[in-house]
Amino acid sequence: MLKKYDFVSIEEKWQQHWRDNDTFRALDPGDADFDPKQKKFYVLDMFPYPSGAGLHVGHPLGYIATDIVARYKRMTGHNVLHPMGFDAFGLPAEQYAIEHGVHPRITTQNNVDNMRRQLKGLGLSYDWKREISTISADYYQWTQWIFLQLFGSYYCAREQRALPIETLVTHLESGKLVVDDELQIVDAAATEGCTTMPYAQLSSADKEAVIDHQRLAYLANVPVNWCPALGTVLANEEVTADGRSERGNHPVFKRPLKQWMLRITRYAERLLDDLDQVDWPEPIKLMQRNWVGRSEGAMVDFALDDTKHSETPIRVYTTRPDTLFGATYMVLAPEHELVDMLTTPEQKDAIETYRRQAATKSEIDRQADVKIKSGVFTGAYARNPVNGQKVPIWIADYVLMGYGTGAIMAVPGHDQRDFEFALQFELPMIPVVMPDDAWLEEQAHAAGRPDAKGDKEKLHADYLANTREYGVAFSGEGVGVNSNNDEVSFDGKTTPEAKEVITTWLVKKRLGRFQVQYKLRDWLFSRQRYWGEPFPVLHAEDGTLRAVDNNELPVELPPMDDFSPPTSDDPAIPPKPSLSRATEDWRVVNIEGERYERELNTMPQWAGSCWYYLRFIDPRNSERMVDAEKERYWMGETGVDLYVGGAEHAVLHLLYARFWHKVLFDLGHVSTREPFGRLFNQGYILAYAYTDERGAYIPAEEVVEKEPGLFCHQDKPVERSFGKMGKSLKNAVTPDTMFTEYGCDTLRLYEMYMGPLEVSKPWNTRDIVGVHRFLRRIWRNFYQEEGEALLVSEGPADKDTKRLLHKTIKRVTDDLERMRFNTALAAMIELNNALVSLETLPREVAETLVLMLAPFAPHISEELWQAMGHQQSLSCEPWPSYDEALLVDDQIEIVVQVKGKTRGRVHVAPDADQETIHAAAMADAKIAKHIEGKSIKKVIYVPGRLLNIVAV
């Protein structure tokens, strides 16, 4: 009987075996066989979102990689936590359900089932007993619980961490903290210069307001991204730069709405600082830093030149207080609250027209008009605080309400936008920073200024007199000029010095203060959709809020037949949450005779994925989010040891999850500052896509290559392009077809063999046969083609084979440590190719090869391991080790260069010294020829590698 490589039955057999024997169960502290001496290793894939289309071969790339790591770590003696679950709430699932006319609970369940089947078909070594899903009530109970933690805490500015809100109340009641006239909290010890009052004297409504103002989860009337076509609001992060929804590409409009917000901005500094503690790809860290967008500058008050309103200053934020003497006008965002008050009667019509235009202009139009500045004069003036100059106040949409104070001091000499605006509206311009000479010379030349011929004074004078003519603003650092008043001067001071001096002066004069500013906004946390976690919050009839008691959790999502949100093309229709259609017995709650209405918004998709890595540690705990001891064990010093996923989550998921984790850390629920110690971004799998003459995508599998370079669909030539594999480009390849044609071991190998995990690379089904042949060749090295005799011999391996084996162990081990799976495979292929010429495989070679292959191609490895007489799965066999002494060759090849060019090679004993090698080189006629007639200046010897003779 022929023993052939029947991958289909082998793979089914072992998947069944692993399932039946619980092979990959991770042991927790307290479990019977738990070994506290074993090191833990938590390796995690990014939470997948099961779509209706199922997986394509691009999805498992990271899963295969983490599976290899997980299997390798088990063999190197680690206790490995390698779980999988499903993120299934949210817009995509709900949209899919609406399109198919089926309830999302059903479609989602189907999608999850299909995805689980596909994942299991890949032979991934997950501990499936820990599977979780964000949509099950025993999971989202804890999502709601975490929300209540946020709702029930505030950020203590002094301790720089979250504390229970009760602590704040205690401080307020004791008078340690007081409240100012804007109901902001002030330390009683630092009330100088502001009007304050004790908390105890406030009305109960005001007390409520003061407290609610501090909660990490709060309700606010904010301008939101309203997407009528989706019937919901979206987070800033979910809106593309051209003002459309990331999901579905629908138009998005700004409109004010009362929404739940999370105070992530309080954590901006720590989110930034703690990036230094994690082992993440630098580009991702950079993206997070840019997203947080920290800047240092000053808040400066400009008094109005108007006796009636001299008490109301215009506050601006600037990162360049050193240019204050050059501020020749001001600009407010069109939506700025002071615009109505400021506008003079003569300018009223013009201002109103402009504001209307700005309000109706979509984000796309605003983007398109960046090149041409627009704006209108309000008719009002302010006074520059450093020199008392009267400066006109304009409104313009190049100033955004969402950043800083929504108002700027314009310094046309040193800001490109202000420069362009000043040119267009003929506003004055005063240079107050002298650029460096290189800049001056270059710009003077570009602008066609008279050549100063290296005369620096002339160069400087020309710039000061003709700044406008230079065509660009100098926004770099330089030396102050034209910058002095009776009390302060920073003429001659460098930019950093000037910033310091002027801000200190402003502080002293009570005209401004130092300010750190962030681009990061608070996180908009409500959605008007059905398919999400309900908020555990009740609204009393007097408008106050009440958290649902912890023992009343979860607040379950009510079953609803009609769950779709009212959508519209009209941005003016007010948003109405889907849950407003729920029956009254869900919506209305009576507690102690009080009537409450439930919150009708639901949480966004990110909520469930913000903390799932914690639940995997203790997925069935009904008493706590996660058991403290288990959490300390698995999160260890640095949190998740390896977290693999795509770079598309760089700022959304990864920033949100870090924020939640820090809150949980502050409140003592988790033990590490950061959730993910090491992050690894896999590249994308790309594939060819084809478009017809209309530019529409054609299913890639229907395209044939008629002749080299000519691709046709139904005999019509089509255009070939290249992109991320997926539904939209119609170029997806499913793993299911790969399973039946080549087996999943082959698929796993191919995905790893394509190239380094972190880079994007093209899928090419044609190339798969290469690794499939490798597996077949391995099989044939164990089983002769004609018989079922196992070709494993008990004698020792010959010296060369043994040396190659140990070299291969070293290469594969090193490559696994640095996650270079492609080269690890290449090493094993080389070893196997060398084994083909042997009559039989010595057992030590056969077993070692199988063990090394096991993380990559576990099914065939288990089968061969069993064939060699082992009863147990190899999953916890020790990883092969190599003997350094066996790595040394009998003879080594030394490259001989003459003046850096390779002229020959000599073969010497591995311990040969430089003189021996030199002599051997000189004995070589070819090498000697190149040295002939020259004198040797220098000889460079790189031990074991190369000898370079420098002869002239």
Next chain:
RNA sequence: GCGUCCGUGGCGGAAUUGGUAGACGCGCCAGAUUUAGGAUCUGGUAUCGAGAGAUGCGGGAGUUCGAAUCUCCCCGGACGCACCA
């Protein structure tokens, strides 16, 4: 526009620290086996050249005994941000 990363055979990619460029695989060529096809096996495969040899890592310069690797400029591509004061 700004920022980050990347350009190596016909293709995917190797080259761990500045030290033999092209490992390994696909494809292709030749041979073996086979009724044929497929599968398998053996050998070859950067370019120019008959050859010795010369040239080659997007292009150009530089540092160095020696550069795919380090520096500068240019060209091309991918990703991110985008009037952020």
